[in-house]
Amino acid sequence: MTVPIRYRAIVAYVGTGFHGWQIQRNAPRTVQAALEAAVGRLARERVRVEGASRTDAGVHADGQVAHFDLPRRREPRAVRDAANDALPDDVRILAVEEADPDFHARFDARWKEYRYRWSRSAVIAPGDAPFTAPVSPRADAARMAEAARSIVGTRDFRVFAVGPRADESTMRTLHSVTIEEEGDLLTALFRGDGFLRGMVRSLSGVLADVARGRVPPDRAAELLATGNRRLLSAKAPAKGLTLERVSYGTGTAGRARERPARPPGQRR
Numbered sequence: 001m002t003v004p005i006r007y008r009a010i011v012a013y014v015g016t017g018f019h020g021w022q023i024q025r026n027a028p029r030t031v032q033a034a035l036e037a038a039v040g041r042l043a044r045e046r047v048r049v050e051g052a053s054r055t056d057a058g059v060h061a062d063g064q065v066a067h068f069d070l071p072r073r074r075e076p077r078a079v080r081d082a083a084n085d086a087l088p089d090d091v092r093i094l095a096v097e098e099a100d101p102d103f104h105a106r107f108d109a110r111w112k113e114y115r116y117r118w119s120r121s122a123v124i125a126p127g128d129a130p131f132t133a134p135v136s137p138r139a140d141a142a143r144m145a146e147a148a149r150s151i152v153g154t155r156d157f158r159v160f161a162v163g164p165r166a167d168e169s170t171m172r173t174l175h176s177v178t179i180e181e182e183g184d185l186l187t188a189l190f191r192g193d194g195f196l197r198g199m200v201r202s203l204s205g206v207l208a209d210v211a212r213g214r215v216p217p218d219r220a221a222e223l224l225a226t227g228n229r230r231l232l233s234a235k236a237p238a239k240g241l242t243l244e245r246v247s248y249g250t251g252t253a254g255r256a257r258e259r260p261a262r263p264p265g266q267r268r
Helices: 031-043 076-086 141-149 199-212 219-226
Strands: 005-013 060-070 091-098 111-119 153-156 171-182 185-192 241-247
Touching: 005 031, 005 076, 031 060, 031 076, 031 091, 076 091, 111 199, 141 171, 141 185, 141 199, 141 219, 171 199, 185 199, 199 219, 199 241
Parallel strands: 060 241
Antiparallel strands: 005 060, 005 091, 111 185, 111 241, 153 171, 171 185
């Protein structure tokens, strides 16, 4: 009996033209579907591609990690090149390597990083516009940083989630939220052990309103304490969000030494 060979890949994509990562019945264009078609063409059979994070429609990635099995061993560079030849221009496999047979891109991840980008510029350059959300020229990075400090830690983030299941744990750990300012550009880098659907965009919407002065700096803390969804700001636009990288404990895309426990219902 032939034993399939597992591969780990780092994937980048522009999310603008995709209905998110995950294959959906009524969404013909997803990143997962594009990758499965390309890798399946190489394997000459159906191949399942599993991603570390199920990014939403319009969200980008520079360092998504995925795994898949091929029926026989192939040189990783050849796998990368053959898959890229069959992929559309807005998604690329950046690197491929052979992985342990039990490696799982999603459940072995130790932490993930998402970056949200805003611009205070009156005119956003065309090359930046697909990846950057506009914000008021008066947006204050210091106010945003003050609000960000209140959401770091292990907390119940249900109020920031979109459609969590009743049986799904909404406890997550945010290791850090780093606010950076460079000219007109404001960014928030979220590092956490996992993220609920819509969580980063919801948090970013609140942070943006704090920076604008529309809500007080303690609004995020108030939301966590009360769970009152009427206090939520509008979700930040998907185009400003990018999955930057995923860590497995031995480097950005390395294999974890020990498989961590899977949090109940962890989705993203």
